[in-house]
Amino acid sequence: MPISVKESINWPGAGLTADTPKVTGDDRFGFDESAGTSWVLDGATDLGPFRLFKQFESDAAWMAEFLNRELMSHPPKGDLLAYFGDILAAVRKRAEKKSKVDIETAPRETWPIASGMWMWHTDDVTTFVRSGDCVALIRTPDGKTEVLTKHEQSDLEARTSRELNAMSPEDRMAGLRKIRATQNTDPQHVLLGLSPQGVDTLVIETRNLPEGSHILIMSDGLWRVVDPYAMMTAERMMDEALSDGVEHLARLMRKFEKADSQDAAARIKKSDDACGVLVEIRSLMAP
Template sequence: MFTVLDRISWPGHPDKPNEDICGASGDWAWVIDTSIFPGTKPVMDGKSDAAWLARFADERLSDLAPYAQDGVALLRHVMEEARTAYRAVAPSERHEDFVAWPLGAMTLVRRRGNVLDAWTFGDTTAYVRQPDGTVQVLGDAPNLRDAESAKAAELMQQAGSKPTAILDAPVFLAWLGERRERQRKSGVPAALLSFNPDAVDRLRHETAPCADGTVILLASDGFSALVDLYEAMDAGAIMEAALTSGLEPLAKLAREIETERDPDGRLYPRFKASDDATAILLRV
């Protein structure tokens, strides 16, 4: 089983809902980072359908994970339930309009004997620290981060904008609209947590050793930015800091970098001044 050593979940902006969540239950744990196309009218939650999806998945995983045998089957079941709940409320024209759905990156882990299974959608990360101090990084986040940061730099330069304003810039909205239409025309929903249960067939699955004493840090991209965007530390250092001082000083460091060292996004191009930052620290 996992012992939760610490957890944290900070919204990226005090006036906007936190669309991240994390949790643990028995031999299972997860971090979820949801989003939705800007301007999409919410139907499940007064402020954010993305926040609703995160809460729904967290609650169902908490209930179902202790009895599950396989991560793919578990996530398929949760996504089927989410789809049913959404269709019971959403207008019929939104049922199959996947570009209007909330979507989620997530990492789900399970201890199986002395093995850790990790299933990943998108850019959440699992850092796994073995009892001998070696650290393994699981997930796609570093590669995805490079592409996103490059696009943010390109669009901010074109708009003459900063991370605090880029989401409202015409050049960003045009790019987002083009991407949305390409996705719609392709007819293929993204490989993310959503209302498309078949997306689980495209989950990334990895394993790592998981003996007693192993420590695991699950992080959304707003937290893992310390490693893969701001390069304030490497994977080993973030694990050491988390174990020594807890997660709050690390979240504070991310906010310091975003608000004091690089508010203009010149050093670290990004689409938000600060993203939701969520992490859960576990010991086996």
């Protein structure tokens, strides 16, 4: 197997309580060790005036779930843009069958979207495909750490949060819906979802990573321990993931959020869904 999955976690921001024992949240993760693939998906919180789908607790969860199922069912091959085009087309086809209203005539703010980080290790090359603000931390055996993410995302979200939080609830929702419509229609900002243009904004990068390298891919909900909460550096985050585990990091973050810190309270959402997968690059000769 070209990769070995060391740990995975999906921790909904709402938490699991006696009142919500089946909550799944809007994040998903998946992996196929034999194919050398792993990924995380972060469904964006519903904003539309109505729901499109009956399944799951949100349309965001619906989108993340069926993107996840398609990725799990179809190992990659050939042109990755064509591969992801097929994934999005399959999800769109399912959505057209399952939606309560006609997809094409529905307001674009009702279309669910997701960010994602996907990796594939094959032939000694690791390929990363990302959309939106999910993150990959790479640690090579020499101890160097690299961060792959949309680096300007946090500053943009912080500014947007301040502006929206200063508005009335009605104006805030209108502003959020305008942003969501843009994320479904603007060719430069479309994310994974019902628009085929989601393929056009994918960022693809490759790395030559040696055996023994570790990769932590995560939704932005887990990355908050570094940005914006500044609880630790990216290097320390990887150190603690390797020494104490990914769940340990998530527990530290939830404790920070429960403390009602200024940094947490300033967010549009004080708590966010968080998922992550920790992977090790293996030799193809390893048992």
